[in-house]
Amino acid sequence: MAITKRQAAELAKQAFEYAPAPEATDHVRIQPRYGLFVGGRMQEPHSKKRFPTINPATEQKLAEVAEADAVDVGRAVDAADKAFASWSRMAPSRRSRYLFRISRLIQERARELAVVETMDGGKPIKESRDVDVPLSAAHFFYYAGWADKLEWAFPNRRHRPLGVAGQVIPWNFPLLMLSWKIAPALAAGNTVVLKPAETTPLSALLFAEICQQAELPPGVVNIITGAGKTGSLLVSHPGVKKVAFTGSTEVGKLIQRSLAGTGKRLTLELGGKAANIVFEDAPLDQAVEGIVNGIYFNQGHVCCAGSRLLVQESIAKPLLEKLKQRVSTLRLGDPLDKNTDIGAINSKAQLEKIQGLVDSGVEEGAELFQPECKIPERGYWFPPTIFTNVSQSYRIAREEIFGPVLSVLTFRTPAEAVEKANNTPYGLSAGVWTDKGSRILWMAERMRAGVVWANTFNRFDPTSPFGGYKESGYGREGGVHGLLPYLELS
Ligand code: NAP
Ligand code: MG
Numbered sequence: 341m342a343i344t345k346r347q348a349a350e351l352a353k354q355a356f357e358y359a360p361a362p363e364a365t366d367h368v369r370i371q372p373r374y375g376l377f378v379g380g381r382m383q384e385p386h387s388k389k390r391f392p393t394i395n396p397a398t399e400q401k402l403a404e405v406a407e408a409d410a411v412d413v414g415r416a417v418d419a420a421d422k423a424f425a426s427w428s429r430m431a432p433s434r435r436s437r438y439l440f441r442i443s444r445l446i447q448e449r450a451r452e453l454a455v456v457e458t459m460d461g462g463k464p465i466k467e468s469r470d471v472d473v474p475l476s477a478a479h480f481f482y483y484a485g486w487a488d489k490l491e492w493a494f495p496n497r498r499h500r501p502l503g504v505a506g507q508v509i510p511w512n513f514p515l516l517m518l519s520w521k522i523a524p525a526l527a528a529g530n531t532v533v534l535k536p537a538e539t540t541p542l543s544a545l546l547f548a549e550i551c552q553q554a555e556l557p558p559g560v561v562n563i564i565t566g567a568g569k570t571g572s573l574l575v576s577h578p579g580v581k582k583v584a585f586t587g588s589t590e591v592g593k594l595i596q597r598s599l600a601g602t603g604k605r606l607t608l609e610l611g612g613k614a615a616n617i618v619f620e621d622a623p624l625d626q627a628v629e630g631i632v633n634g635i636y637f638n639q640g641h642v643c644c645a646g647s648r649l650l651v652q653e654s655i656a657k658p659l660l661e662k663l664k665q666r667v668s669t670l671r672l673g674d675p676l677d678k679n680t681d682i683g684a685i686n687s688k689a690q691l692e693k694i695q696g697l698v699d700s701g702v703e704e705g706a707e708l709f710q711p712e713c714k715i716p717e718r719g720y721w722f723p724p725t726i727f728t729n730v731s732q733s734y735r736i737a738r739e740e741i742f743g744p745v746l747s748v749l750t751f752r753t754p755a756e757a758v759e760k761a762n763n764t765p766y767g768l769s770a771g772v773w774t775d776k777g778s779r780i781l782w783m784a785e786r787m788r789a790g791v792v793w794a795n796t797f798n799r800f801d802p803t804s805p806f807g808g809y810k811e812s813g814y815g816r817e818g819g820v821h822g823l824l825p826y827l828e829l830s
Contacts, residue, residue: 380558607815
C-alpha cells in the first residue's frame with residue numbers, strides 16, 4: 341500500500357530508538373600519572389608539575405600528565421639531537437623497517453588507541469575507530485615506503501635531513517596529527533620532539549609505548565606534554581632546526597614572528613572557513629550527506645570543515661528541507677556508543693567559544709535551527725546547528741567556529757559562488773557538488789583553497805598533499821610534498 345506524502349514526512353520525523361551499544365573500555369590501561377618520553381624512556385619532569393586531562397563527555401579525570409618546563413624541553417631537544425647523528429646516517433631501508441613496525445603496532449593496538457582517543461577528546465568511537473586510527477597507521481605505512489626511495493622522490497637532487505624537528509599539534513585529531521608530523525620527519529632522517537595539545541595528550545603517550553615496542557632507537561621520538569608555554573619553549577629552542585605547527589592562525593602568527601631571522605624552517609597548518617558549494621544540478625541526497633559529513637564530523641572540530649554552505653538559490657528551499665530533516669536524525673551523546681554521530685565538545689573553553697559565536701549570529705540577524713535533542717547532564721555538548729539568512733559580513737560567516745555550526749548562504753551564478761567562496765582570509769579547503777565535470781574543473785581552477793573536493797567532502801589519503809593558502813598557513817603535509825619540509829635539497 342502506498343503511503344501519502346504527509347505520512348512519509350511523519351515517518352521520517354520519527355527517530356528510531358537505538359539500544360545502547362557502548363564500546364568496552366576494560367581492555368584499556370590508562371595510568372594515573374605520566375612522565376615525559378625523553379631519550380626512549382618515561383622520565384619524571386624537572387618541573388615536578390602535573391595537570392589533569394579529563395574526559396569531556398563525563399568531566400572525569402583520566403590521568404595526570406607532566407607539564408614540561410624549559411629544562412625538560414632542553415633535555416628532550418638534546419636527546420633528539422644526540423639520536424640524530426646515528427638515525428640520519430642509518431641505512432634508509434632500516435629506517436623504513438622501523439616505520440613499518442610502528443604502522444603495524446598501531447594496527448595491532450587499534451582498538452585501544454581508538455577508545456583512548458574517544459575518552460580523552462570526546463569524538464565518537466565510530467570516527468576514531470574508522471578514521472583517525474586507520475589513517476594514522478596508513479600514514480606510517482606510506483612514509484615507510486618513501487624512506488629508502490628518496491632519490492626517486494627527488495631525482496637528480498642531493499637530499500639531507502635537517503636535524504631536530506619541533507612539532508606542536510592541536511586537540512582535534514591528536515593521533516592523526518601526530519602521524520602527519522612524525523612519519524615524514526622520520527622517513528626523511530630527522531628526529532623529533534612533539535608536544536600534543538593540553539586537553540588530549542593520552543594517545544601521544546600511548547604512541548610513546550609503541551615507539552618502545554618497535555625498539556625505535558632512544559631519542560628519535562620524544563613526547564613532551566604541557567600547555568601553550570611548553571609549545572612556545574619548544575619552537576624557540578635553538579637546537580630545533582625545523583618547526584611544524586598545526587593549530588590556530590593566531591598562534592601560528594605568533595610563532596612565525598618569533599622565528600623570523602632564526603633560519604629555522606617552518607610549516608604552518610592553521611584555521612579554515614571552507615565553502616561547500618552545491619549547484620542546482622547536484623544529486624541532492626548525496627549533497628545532503630556531504631554537507632552533514634562536512635560540518636558535523638568530529639563535532640565540527642575540523643580545520644577543513646565545510647562550515648559555509650553556498651547553495652544555488654533555485655534549490656535552496658528543497659535542499660534546506662532535506663538537510664534539516666537529516667540533521668534531526670543525528671544522535672548526540674556518549675562518544676563511546678557505536679551509534680553516536682555527535683560526541684562531546686573537546687573542552688569547556690571551546691564550548692564557550694562556540695556559544696559566543698552562535699549568540700553573535702542570532703544578534704546579527706541570522707535564523708537559527710537546532711533539532712530537538714537531549715543534552716546529557718554532565719560534559720560539554722552542543723547540538724548540530726544551522727544558520728540561514730546569513731550575510732557575508734556576519735561573524736558566523738567569517739570566523740572559524742570550530743564547532744557543529746553551519747552557516748548557509750546562497751548564490752545565483754558560478755561566478756558569484758567563486759567570489760563568495762574566496763571571500764575569506766582563509767584558504768584550506770572547498771567542496772563542489774555538481775553533475776558536470778567541466779564545472780568541477782572550472783571551479784577548482786578558481787578556488788583559492790589547498791584542497792577542493794568534488795562530490796565528496798573530508799576525504800583523506802596519505803598519498804595526497806594537504807595544506808592551505810593565505811591565513812590557513814603554508815607548506816604541505818601528505819604525499820611526496822610532505823617530505824619536502826623535512827629535507828634540504830641541493
Ligand atoms: P592552538 O591554541 O593554536 O593550539 C595548537 C597547539 O599549539 C596546542 O598544542 C597548543 O597547546 C599549542 N600552543 C598554544 N600556544 C602556543 C605558543 N604560543 N607557542 C607554541 N605552541 C602553542 O589551536 P587549538 O585551538 O588547540 O586548535 C584548533 C585550531 O587548529 C583551529 O584553528 C584549526 O583550524 C587548527 N587546525 C588546523 C589543521 C590544519 O591542518 N590546517 C588541522 C587541525 C587543526 P595547548 O593545547 O596546550 O594550548
Ligand atoms: Mg582530555
